[in-house]
Amino acid sequence: MIYGYDPRTGEPVGEGWPESDARHVDAVVSAAAAAGESWRATPAAERARTLEAVAEALTAHVDELWALADRETALGEARLRGEVARAAGQFRLFAQVIRDGGYLEAIIDHADPSLTPPRPDVRRMKHPLPGVVAVFAASNFPFAFSVSGGDTASALAAGCPVVVKAHPAHPGTSERVAEVIRTALPDPALLDLVHGMAAGKDLVQHPLVVAAGFTGSVPGGKAVQALIAERETPIPFFGELGSVNPVVVLPSADRSQLASGFAASLTLGAGQFCTNPGLVFVPEDPGLLKELAAAVEAATGGPMLASRIRDGYLNGLERLGGLQVLAEGRAGEGAWAVAPKVFTVDLATFAEGLPHLAEECFGPASVVVTYRDVADLPGVLARLDGSLTATVHATDPAEAASVVPVLRRTAGRLIWNGWPTGVAVCWAMHHGGPWPASTSAHTSVGATAVDRWLAPAAYQDWPAELLPDELKDDNPLGIPRRVDGRLAG
Amino acid sequence: MIYGYDPRTGEPVGEGWPESDARHVDAVVSAAAAAGESWRATPAAERARTLEAVAEALTAHVDELWALADRETALGEARLRGEVARAAGQFRLFAQVIRDGGYLEAIIDHADPSLTPPRPDVRRMKHPLPGVVAVFAASNFPFAFSVSGGDTASALAAGCPVVVKAHPAHPGTSERVAEVIRTALPDPALLDLVHGMAAGKDLVQHPLVVAAGFTGSVPGGKAVQALIAERETPIPFFGELGSVNPVVVLPSADRSQLASGFAASLTLGAGQFCTNPGLVFVPEDPGLLKELAAAVEAATGGPMLASRIRDGYLNGLERLGGLQVLAEGRAGEGAWAVAPKVFTVDLATFAEGLPHLAEECFGPASVVVTYRDVADLPGVLARLDGSLTATVHATDPAEAASVVPVLRRTAGRLIWNGWPTGVAVCWAMHHGGPWPASTSAHTSVGATAVDRWLAPAAYQDWPAELLPDELKDDNPLGIPRRVDGRLAG
Numbered sequence: 001m002i003y004g005y006d007p008r009t010g011e012p013v014g015e016g017w018p019e020s021d022a023r024h025v026d027a028v029v030s031a032a033a034a035a036g037e038s039w040r041a042t043p044a045a046e047r048a049r050t051l052e053a054v055a056e057a058l059t060a061h062v063d064e065l066w067a068l069a070d071r072e073t074a075l076g077e078a079r080l081r082g083e084v085a086r087a088a089g090q091f092r093l094f095a096q097v098i099r100d101g102g103y104l105e106a107i108i109d110h111a112d113p114s115l116t117p118p119r120p121d122v123r124r125m126k127h128p129l130p131g132v133v134a135v136f137a138a139s140n141f142p143f144a145f146s147v148s149g150g151d152t153a154s155a156l157a158a159g160c161p162v163v164v165k166a167h168p169a170h171p172g173t174s175e176r177v178a179e180v181i182r183t184a185l186p187d188p189a190l191l192d193l194v195h196g197m198a199a200g201k202d203l204v205q206h207p208l209v210v211a212a213g214f215t216g217s218v219p220g221g222k223a224v225q226a227l228i229a230e231r232e233t234p235i236p237f238f239g240e241l242g243s244v245n246p247v248v249v250l251p252s253a254d255r256s257q258l259a260s261g262f263a264a265s266l267t268l269g270a271g272q273f274c275t276n277p278g279l280v281f282v283p284e285d286p287g288l289l290k291e292l293a294a295a296v297e298a299a300t301g302g303p304m305l306a307s308r309i310r311d312g313y314l315n316g317l318e319r320l321g322g323l324q325v326l327a328e329g330r331a332g333e334g335a336w337a338v339a340p341k342v343f344t345v346d347l348a349t350f351a352e353g354l355p356h357l358a359e360e361c362f363g364p365a366s367v368v369v370t371y372r373d374v375a376d377l378p379g380v381l382a383r384l385d386g387s388l389t390a391t392v393h394a395t396d397p398a399e400a401a402s403v404v405p406v407l408r409r410t411a412g413r414l415i416w417n418g419w420p421t422g423v424a425v426c427w428a429m430h431h432g433g434p435w436p437a438s439t440s441a442h443t444s445v446g447a448t449a450v451d452r453w454l455a456p457a458a459y460q461d462w463p464a465e466l467l468p469d470e471l472k473d474d475n476p477l478g479i480p481r482r483v484d485g486r487l488a489g
Numbered sequence: 490m491i492y493g494y495d496p497r498t499g500e501p502v503g504e505g506w507p508e509s510d511a512r513h514v515d516a517v518v519s520a521a522a523a524a525g526e527s528w529r530a531t532p533a534a535e536r537a538r539t540l541e542a543v544a545e546a547l548t549a550h551v552d553e554l555w556a557l558a559d560r561e562t563a564l565g566e567a568r569l570r571g572e573v574a575r576a577a578g579q580f581r582l583f584a585q586v587i588r589d590g591g592y593l594e595a596i597i598d599h600a601d602p603s604l605t606p607p608r609p610d611v612r613r614m615k616h617p618l619p620g621v622v623a624v625f626a627a628s629n630f631p632f633a634f635s636v637s638g639g640d641t642a643s644a645l646a647a648g649c650p651v652v653v654k655a656h657p658a659h660p661g662t663s664e665r666v667a668e669v670i671r672t673a674l675p676d677p678a679l680l681d682l683v684h685g686m687a688a689g690k691d692l693v694q695h696p697l698v699v700a701a702g703f704t705g706s707v708p709g710g711k712a713v714q715a716l717i718a719e720r721e722t723p724i725p726f727f728g729e730l731g732s733v734n735p736v737v738v739l740p741s742a743d744r745s746q747l748a749s750g751f752a753a754s755l756t757l758g759a760g761q762f763c764t765n766p767g768l769v770f771v772p773e774d775p776g777l778l779k780e781l782a783a784a785v786e787a788a789t790g791g792p793m794l795a796s797r798i799r800d801g802y803l804n805g806l807e808r809l810g811g812l813q814v815l816a817e818g819r820a821g822e823g824a825w826a827v828a829p830k831v832f833t834v835d836l837a838t839f840a841e842g843l844p845h846l847a848e849e850c851f852g853p854a855s856v857v858v859t860y861r862d863v864a865d866l867p868g869v870l871a872r873l874d875g876s877l878t879a880t881v882h883a884t885d886p887a888e889a890a891s892v893v894p895v896l897r898r899t900a901g902r903l904i905w906n907g908w909p910t911g912v913a914v915c916w917a918m919h920h921g922g923p924w925p926a927s928t929s930a931h932t933s934v935g936a937t938a939v940d941r942w943l944a945p946a947a948y949q950d951w952p953a954e955l956l957p958d959e960l961k962d963d964n965p966l967g968i969p970r971r972v973d974g975r976l977a978g
Contacts, residue, residue, distance in 0.1 A: 085605070102976055105937070107917040116574070117911065124917040124937075130898040229718070233924050397952040404955060409619040413947040416955075422606065427974055428596040428613040430947035435722050441618075441944035448594070448613075448945070455930035456937070458902040458919035463886040466893060466905075480976050485916055487591055487969050487976070 002195045004172045007074040007303035010335030017171045019196030025203055028192045029163055032132045033208040035189035036161035040128045042186070043469075044477070048095035051157055053184035055088035055095075058148055061180045065173070069142040072170040074303045074334060075269060080143070087143040090150050090425050094157035097427075097447045101479025105456065106470050108483045120461045123471040126454035128159030131210035133453055134203045136224065137167040137174065138215035139305045140272040146170065147177040147193065150425075150445050151213035151238075158453035160210070161190045165200040169306045201227050204235075211453060214239040215274070215444065217362070218436045225439065238452045239439035240432065242360040243388040244278035245420040246381065246410065248403055250374060251283050253393035254417070258288070259295035262366075265419035267329070267340050270302040271364025272309070275389050275420040278360055281347070281377060284370040289344065292368060293327035296342045301364045303334030309362065310336040316361030317341055323357075326368055340364035347371040351380045358384050374402065381406040386434025389413045389420035412437060491684045493661045496563040496792035499824030506660045508685030514692055517681045518652055521621045522697040524678035525650035529617045531675070532958075533966070537584035540646055542673035544577035544584075547637055550669045554662070558631045561659040563792045563823060564758060569632070576632040579639050579914050583646035586916075586936045590968025594945070595959050597972045609950045612960040615943035617648030620699030622942055623692045625713065626656040626663065627704035628794045629761040635659065636666040639914075639934050640702035640727075641680065647942035649699070650679045654689040658795045690716050693724075700942060703728040704763070704933065706851070707925045714928065727941045728928035729921065731849040732877040733767035734909040735870065735899065737892055739863060740772050742882035743906070747777070748784035751855075754908035756818070756829050759791040760853025761798070764878055764909040767849055770836075770866060773859040778833065781857060782816035785831050790853045792823030798851065799825040805850030806830055812846070815857055829853035836860040840869045847873050863891065870895040875923025878902045878909035901926060 001016035020028070039047070058065070066080035073080070097103050104125045111121040133155040138145035145151075147164050155162045166174035174193055182188040194203055204212050204227050212235065214224055221239040228237050249258065265277050282288055304310040323343035331339040342365070350357055350369045357367060371377055381403060390411035392400050407414060412433030423431050429446030432438035442452045459467060469476050481488055490505035509517070528536070547554070555569035562569070586592050593614045600610040622644040627634035634640075636653050644651045655663035663682055671677040683692055693701050693716050701724065703713055710728035717726050738747065754766050771777055793799040812832035820826040831854070839846055839858045846856060860866055870892060879900035881889050896903060901922030912920050918935030921927035931941045948956060958965050970977055 082606075096974065100974075100976075102971070107936075109913075109915040109917040117571075117913075119913045119915060120907065122913055122915055122917040124919050124935075127897070130923075234928065236930070397954050400955065408616070408946060412945070413949060414951060415949040416951045418609065418950055424598075424606075424608045424611055424949075426598040426608060426611055427971055428598040428611040428947055430613050430945045432945070434944075439723065441725070443945065446613075447596075455923075456901070456919045456921070456932065457897060458917055460902060460904040460913075461907055462903060462905045465886050466889065482591070482916055485585065485589075487589075 002168050002171045004072040004170055005306065006071055007305060007336045008334040010307065013071050014172055017175065017195050020194035020199035022202045025194050025199050025206065028194060029132050029203065029206045029208050031189040032161035032163050032192055035187040036132065039161060039187070039190055040159040044098040044101060047157065047159065048099045050184060050186060051091045051095040051153065054181050055091040057180050057184045058084055058088045065177065065180070068176055069170060069173040072173050073142050073305055079269065083141060083143040086425060087148040090144070090153045093425055093447060094153050094450060097450055098157050101470065101477060103450050104470055104479065106479060106481040108471060108481060110484055122458055122460050123462065123467065124456050124458040125468060125470050126456050129210040129453050129455055131208045133160045133162050134209045134212040135162055135164045136200065136212065136214040136216060137164055139167045139169040139309060140269060142170045142173045143177065145215045147174045148181060150449055152191065154449040155453045156190065158450050160453045163203060164193050165203055166193045166195050171195060204228050205231055209235060211236045212238065213444065213452065216241065218242040221439065236452070237439055238442055238444065240274065240444045241436040241439065243274050243433065243437045244358055244360050244384070245275055245387050245389045246279045246281065246384060247277045247391040247393065247420070248377065248407070249280065249282045250392065250394035250399045252396040252399050254395055255288060255291070258393065259291040261419050262292060263295035263299040265421045266296065266366055267299045267301055267364045268421045270304050270338065271340065272305060272362065273421045275423060277420055278366050279358060280366055280368045281371055282368055284372050289326060289368070292342070296327035296329050296340055299329040299340050300332040301329060301338045301340045302332045303337045304363060307336055310338060313338055313361065313363030313365065316363065317365060319356065319359070320361065320365065320367065323367065338363060342366045342368055344368045344370065347376055347380060354383050355385065374399065377403050378406045381410060384410050386437040387411045388431060388433045388437045389415055391415040391418060391420055393417055410434065491657050491660045493561040493659055494795065495560055496794055496825045497823040499796065502560050503661055506664065506684050509683035509688035511691045514683050514688050514695065517683060518621050518692065518695045518697050520678040521650035521652050521681055524676040525621065528650060528676070528679055529648040533587040533590060536646065536648065537588045539674060540580045540584040540642065543670050544580040546669050546673040547573055547577045554666065554669070557665055558659060558662040561662050562631050562794055568758065572630060572632040575914060576637040579633070579642045582914055582936060583642050583939060586939055587646050590959065590966060592939050593959055593968065595968060595970040597960060597970060599973055611947055611949050612951065612956065613945050613947040614957060614959050615945050618699040618942050618944055620697045622649045622651050623698045623701040624651055624653045625689060625701065625703040625705060626653055628656045628658040628798060629758060631659045631662045632666065634704045636663045636682065637670060639938055643938040644942045645679065647939050649942045652692060653682050654692055655682045655684050660684060693717050694720055698724060700725045701727065702933065702941065705730065707731040710928065725941070726928055727931055727933065729763065729933045730925040730928065732763050732922065732926045733847055733849050733873070734764055734876050734878045734880070735768045735770065735873060736766045736880040736882065736909070737866065737896070738769065738771045739881065739883035739888045741885040741888050743884055744777060744780070747882065748780040750908050751781060752784035752788040754910045755785065755855055756788045756790055756853045757910045759793050759827065760829065761794060761851065762910045764912060766909055767855050768847060769855055769857045770860055771857055773861050778815060778857070781831070785816035785818050785829055788818040788829050789821040790818060790827045790829045791821045792825045793827055793852060796825055799827055802827055802850065802852030802854065805852065806854060808845065808848070809850060809854065809856065812856065827852060831855045831857055833857045833859065836865055836869060840872070843872050844874065863888065867891050867895045870899060873899050875926040876900045877920060877922045877926045878904055880904040880907060880909055882906055899923065
């Protein structure tokens with residue numbers, strides 16, 4: 001049985017959920033695949049209406065959902081209400097995306113008999129992957145990266161049914177969210193859940209599963225990748241794994257809100273963000289270090305989502321234990337509450353301690369690295385593993401010239417004078433980055449997240465009556481296309 | 490030493506080429522990576538001019554190049570001149586692609602402080618992968634899928650330097666083509682070669698290599714994939730592996746040129762095409778079978794590219810040896826010449842013999858499967874592995890309704906009343922398909938082949954003076970972009 005636990009008390013919440021055995025996984029995946037047949041053939045406009053209905057259903061149940069999730073996560077009302085709104089917003093964005101139709105990348109090249117060799121009529125567009133998308137839910141966003149998260153929303157938008165391997169840190173929330181979403185779907189089998197580690201294995205190895213989305217740790221992601229490698233037919237694996245999110249404070253930076261901004265970003269959600277600022281480079285300046293220390297000392301961590309996650313954080317602190325402690329904050333209330341803790345080290349010593357000093361410590365921990373000369377930064381930054389984000393604090397853009405090219409290779413999102421926590425859900429967002437931040441060049445947040453569940457096909461000299469509407473000459477759906485080399489919106 | 494051989498005589502051609510040792514591979518990759526630093530920063534318009542200069546250089550050397558390649562491949566003047574033209578055409582297409590700029594998928598979302606939470610300014614575009622692209626050349630297209638092939642052209646277009654693992658079937662051609670291309674490059678280190686199996690391993694495992702393109706067999710592709718899996722940092726592998734390219738002849742098909750079209754497609758280039766029609770479904774009709782048999786008997790195979798490829802073909806014929814022989818053509822002249830051979834089997838027996846009866850036999854071999862009822866086809870077609878193409882012959886589109894959905898899942902390109910050999914190089918082409926046709930959802934031919942060597946990055950609240958030109962508000966390069974959700978050409 002899988003039990004949810006209250007992080008405030010460490011006690012189980014409500015009834016447990018049976019682990020899904022292989023037969024159950026097979027039944028769920030097969031039913032999803034069958035339901036997917038008509039879903040993928042459903043016109044985009046109708047799929048968009050369904051996604052909006054899901055958004056409405058989530059919004060209508062927010063009172064019940066936040067309270068349920070709060071018992072299993074202790075993330076609090078404001079954050080959890082906001083997260084339901086965000087999850088609903090993601091479904092709405094993907095409704096816009098598929099109505100727009102640009103995501104299909106439709107291209108038409110008419111025949112050209114004057115060429116050598118003569119060119120046939122060739123038309124290309126993307127189609128949903130032919131089968132079920134497996135989603136491994138994250139612990140830290142019980143709505144926005146879980147059953148109702150971006151992976152589910154983008155896969156349903158693409159035209160794929162979804163089976164989620166529920167995160168054991170919030171099984172009750174997962175079940176209820178699935179029920180709520182299903183009320184808005186034309187066929188409830190389009191979204192289902194499985195519970196337990198073994199079910200996760202059975203899920204990614206099921207022949208009807210065509211792709212997997214994953215948000216979690218590097219070892220977890222590697223384990224899923226290894227299971228996929230055992231398949232007879234490989235499938236794409238879209239993992240969003242670890243990230244330290246380097247922040248570079250340059251000498252010209254405005255320091256007025258630097259310390260408070262850092263402490264807030266560090267402790268948001270008890271530090272349980274994949275975009276947590278785990279590494280901060282600052283000029284060697286005792287005054288600045290004092291400000292940072294004071295802000296962290298005044299900050300509170302809070303209960304982590306699970307005892308296992310708490311233990312992982314404490315182990316991570318031990319790994320960094322050789323460094324000088326800059327500041328430690330308060331743990332706050334709760335059985336699994338932890339305090340924020342910040343270490344400090346000079347740049348040369350940090351460079352000697354790579355790569356292990358730059359490993360992610362999931363939770364409210366960070367390493368503040370002091371440097372004397374900006375010119376020393378690029379060589380060290382170039383040695384960091386891939387991250388989801390990299391941030392620069394400066395008032396003088398010219399001062400950043402030497403670090404920006406290095407950071408661009410390190411991270412999928414570059415931030416100016418901000419903090420990495422908080423990921424806007426919009427067309428341009430990219431939430432990915434070089435390995436291990438991501439296992440692919442794709443994003444798991446924002447409009448282009450839908451690309452993961454699509455594959456192109458070309459039609460050569462294909463009869464008009466058999467062409468998809470998206471590729472017919474008169475463009476009945478009015479979607480953007482490239483025709484004979486020219487974009488036509 | 491690696492020697493090229495004349496397929497007409499089986500004798501070595503000219504001097505041999507030393508196998509590249511690990512030091513050489515490291516030197517070549519490091520030099521390419523260094524040269525890539527300024528190449529990736531070169532404006533697209535200038536990169537486009539370079540690609541056009543490469544096309545001109547290839548064209549200017551066609552007399553020399555086709556003759557050189559003919560000695561190593563015996564593919565003949567017409568085919569080889571055409572292939573140089575095609576290779577040059579690919580460089581020209583990618584020049585158009587990067588001038589157009591749509592391939593960067595630039596997106597701008599301006600800040601919106603009215604949202605909850607307020608949205609920052611977010612801008613996204615694709616950048617070249619930060620390092621060297623490794624290309625494994627194919628045997629069967631000494632220009633169009635080798636050193637001067639689509640992988641090289643698209644990677645250089647993206648902004649990446651290239652190191653090719655030369656195919657041992659045409660080492661001399663490979664060296665000379667590289668020399669010719671280099672005369673047009675701003676830095677000769679942007680394109681280099683290595684020779685030998687061990688060098689291929691060193692190449693894909695080199696830390697500065699960021700992606701690999703591969704055209705070849707399923708076992709070869711699996712071997713490269715396994716080498717990549719040993720890397721500390723995974724890299725994407727774009728393999729185009731095996732394909733049987735099913736052709737479905739429906740009862741309404743126009744039979745007037747069916748047999749001649751089949752025999753021509755089957756024996757083109759001695760059957761050494763990844764789009765060779767290896768599987769043909771026809772109505773049970775002794776008259777039609779006789780026509781097919783007569784056309785194949787009148788056809789000539791020719792010398793294969795290498796003794797190892799010839800041996801592979803003969804082994805493949807043995808694997809199919811349990812089937813009835815429908816027809817065998819003439820081998821023609823040459824030490825490694827082979828005859829086209831076509832087997833026949835009824836649909837039920839074929840279905841029992843899956844999957845092995847549908848394995849690719851690289852060369853001029855095909856299996857003609859006879860069916861009684863169109864309704865029996867979808868169930869069998871659904872069991873085929875992925876292919877690059879699937880073809881339907883019919884005069885009545887309605888007759889194809891039941892097979893088209895199945896074929897769309899089987900293949901990356903659907904062809905109506907044609908033959909799969911011949912791949913138009915254009916914006917809409919898709920040369921890929923479900924595994925093992927391809928290891929990814931990408932194409933290796935056509936404009937979108939450039940997508941393989943790119944990864945997106947987002948810029949949040951980034952100062953205008955540090956933004957790439959492609960993302961500046963006034964769009965100085967005039968590229969297509971999506972701004973606040975709307976496409977602006």
